[in-house]
Amino acid sequence: MTTTARRSRSVTEIRDLTITEVRLTPILVADPPLLNTQGVHQPYTPRLIVEVVTADGTTGVGETYGDTKYLELARPFARKLVGRRVSDLNGLFVLADEVAVDGSRVSGQVDVGGLRGVQTADKLRLSVVSGFEVACLDALGKALGLPVxxxxxxxxxxxxxxxxxxxxxxxxxxxxxxxxxxxxxxxxxxxxxxxxxxxxxxxxxxxxxxxxxxxxxxxxxxxxxxxxxxxxxxxxxxxxxxxxxxxxxxxxxxxxxxxxxxxxxxxxxxxxxxxxxxxxxxxxxxxxxxxxxxxxxxxxxxxxxxxxxxxxxxxxxxxxxxxxxxxxxxxxxxxxxxxxxxxxxxxxxxxxxxxxxxxxxxxxxxxxxxxxxxxxxxxxxxxxxxxxxxxxxxxxxVELDRDRLEFLHRRWVDDDGSLRDRDDAAAMRVAEPGWVTPTVPRW
Ligand SMILES: O=C([O-])C(=O)C[C@H](O)[C@@H](O)C(=O)[O-]
Ligand SMILES: [Mg+2]
The missing domain is CATH 3.20.20.120 (Enolase-like C-terminal domain)
Known part of the structure; x- marks a missing residue:
């Protein structure tokens, strides 16, 4: 057996890439007062940090939207992930289909308020899956010694x-x-x-x-x-x-x-x-x-x-x-x-x-x-x-700074809920109380 064959066999033998734990950490990060047609950015914006941990102790990280509707989907999805392998990337989409989306969270319409186009259950699922896919790729890459x-x-x-x-x-x-x-x-x-x-x-x-x-x-x-x-x-x-x-x-x-x-x-x-x-x-x-x-x-x-x-x-x-x-x-x-x-x-x-x-x-x-x-x-x-x-x-x-993560998570925990969902129109109303999301076309 060649050295390379011996080495690659030993990688698969030693590495157990089964996911044993998934950590979800919602955070609030500082955002400047940037203007768009909806209003203005809030002073802090929600993001979700995803960590998948494998049986061999490898941790992969991902990041996605952190608004409530994403968190509500990410939590059951995370539970389903435990026991699967980080290499089972196609399986993520099958799994995502099993997670129900609260119909009131999506309109199927072009979501002008969100600046992100149409809002559908599928798209919501995909936005959540993306954070996990990146975390799995990160873990897989670390385990194999390869960049993403x-x-x-x-x-x-x-x-x-x-x-x-x-x-x-x-x-x-x-x-x-x-x-x-x-x-x-x-x-x-x-x-x-x-x-x-x-x-x-x-x-x-x-x-x-x-x-x-x-x-x-x-x-x-x-x-x-x-x-x-x-x-x-x-x-x-x-x-x-x-x-x-x-x-x-x-x-x-x-x-x-x-x-x-x-x-x-x-x-x-x-x-x-x-x-x-x-x-x-x-x-x-x-x-x-x-x-x-x-x-x-x-x-x-x-x-x-x-x-x-x-x-x-x-x-x-x-x-x-x-x-x-x-x-x-x-x-x-x-x-x-x-x-x-x-x-x-x-x-x-x-x-x-x-x-x-x-x-x-x-x-x-x-x-x-x-x-x-x-x-x-x-x-x-x-x-x-x-x-x-x-x-x-x-x-x-990249390497996670646990103290910073904890600090930004604490800010999310301490928030009374008003910043946990991005709302540029609400932020604008603080300066202009009469502000409503403009109907389009605006001009
Ligand atoms: O159309 C775009 O490029 C965006 O929607 C990017 C951002 O949402 C941007 O508009 C913002 O954050 O105000
Ligand atoms: Mg654009």
Whole structure:
């Protein structure tokens, strides 16, 4: 027997990858007052940290949304996982189907409030599964001595490029609201947006910029993008109003900014309206709202409604599903990049691993990470020249900081329930008591 054969036999013999324990830790992490068309980010946002522990003592970590409806699903799912092997990744989806979703939690409609597209029971399940899939991959990688990207077939690039995620922003959360201070200052006009972009570039080296729009009337946001184009000539620019505009307004913005936009992201809501815009402009349209499930692909691609799909391993059901999505996009000549909600380093590591394995990733990925001053890792991931280096360490290549996890969990425990479900409109009402979630199209 060769040495290699002896070594690999001994790995399977020694390693017992049966899951013996699953730990779920909901946390609240600090979030700055970032504005979007719904309102403003709350001072703390919920996330769920998932740990799977195997019989041989290996621990894998994952991260997903931490709102109550996700927790309610994650708990029974975690119980079902015990006794299975971390390598049984396909089985996760079978298992997920066995976990009932409370029908009142999903509408089946495009969920404007959530900024994340349609809300279905399946999508809710997939968002939960994603945290467990990443934790299983992390454990499997650690047990085998392989990085997660190797478990996905291997990286095709050594670094993954990210874009600066610019937001209109207040300097602080409203007076009287308990929050952590940040040093970004306010950005409420074109000059403020350019200044924010400058700092993103200085601190992280980002060279492409995305502005979260749908906050001010379109003319003001056009002016902000023009100001960015003036300050950073030749840099890819994107504008994303989360579906806040009518078809006519979308076309007007596309016309005004066509020469400087890399793409326009979800200018209007729903596939038919996106298709109408796409048919009448040459500006590429990207989405993380009208194509967020496999079921939505056929209609959107058939109608030519989108040219770039912004994948998100959280709501597509994990890293392997993200690769399947990328393969479908490739088949239809549709570009692929990555969407991001507020997330921590575990998810950034997961995003980076999967992105490193996707051929033809032509656009820098989104990431909220620079906005997160808090993390659950012993050492934060870093951006160099706007990119994250792909780790070759076993698993995700990250280490949980138990004290930080406990601290952020304590904040969740101590919360009276008002911050456990993200609600940007509620946060806005603190400053503007009459605020209601705007109906769309808003402009
Ligand atoms: O469309 C997007 O890119 C997002 O929905 C990302 C985030 O949800 C962003 O809008 C936010 O957090 O305000
Ligand atoms: Mg978007």
């Amino acid at each position: 990207h190797a478990l996905l077939g291997g990286k095709v690039r050594d670094t993954v490029e990210y874009s600066a995620y610019l937001f209109y922003k207040w300097a602080d959360h409203p007076e009287g609201v308990v929050s952590e201070r940040d040093d970004w200052g306010a950005a409420m006009d074109p000059a403020g947006v350019v200044e924010q972009a400058r700092r993103f570039k200085e601190r992280y080296g980002f060279t492409s910029f995305k502005l979260k729009g749908g906050v001010f009337p379109p003319d003001e946001e056009i002016a902000a993008i023009r100001a960015l184009a003036g300050a950073f000539p030749g840099h890819p620019l994107r504008l994303d109003p989360n579906g806040a505009w009518s078809v006519a307004t979308s076309l007007k913005v596309a016309d005004a900014l066509g020469d400087v936009l890399e793409y326009l992201e979800d200018p209007t809501l729903g596939t038919p309206a996106m298709a109408e815009v796409a048919a009448r402009t040459s500006v590429p349209l990207a989405t993380n709202m009208c194509v967020t499930t496999f079921a939505e692909i056929e209609e959107a691609f058939g109608q030519g409604a989108v040219q770039v799909v912004l994948s998100d391993h959280h709501y597509w059901g994990g890293l392997r599903n993200t690769r399947e999505l990328a393969a479908i996009c490739r088949t239809f000549g549709v570009g692929v990049s990555m969407h991001s909600n507020t997330h921590l380093g575990i998810s950034l590591a997961a995003m980076t691993h999967v992105a490193s394995t996707v051929p033809g990733l032509h656009h820098a990925c989104d990431s909220h990470y620079p906005w997160q001053s808090e993390d659950v890792l012993t050492s934060r991931l870093t951006f160099e020249d706007g990119a994250v280096r792909v780790s070759d360490a076993p698993g995700l290549g």
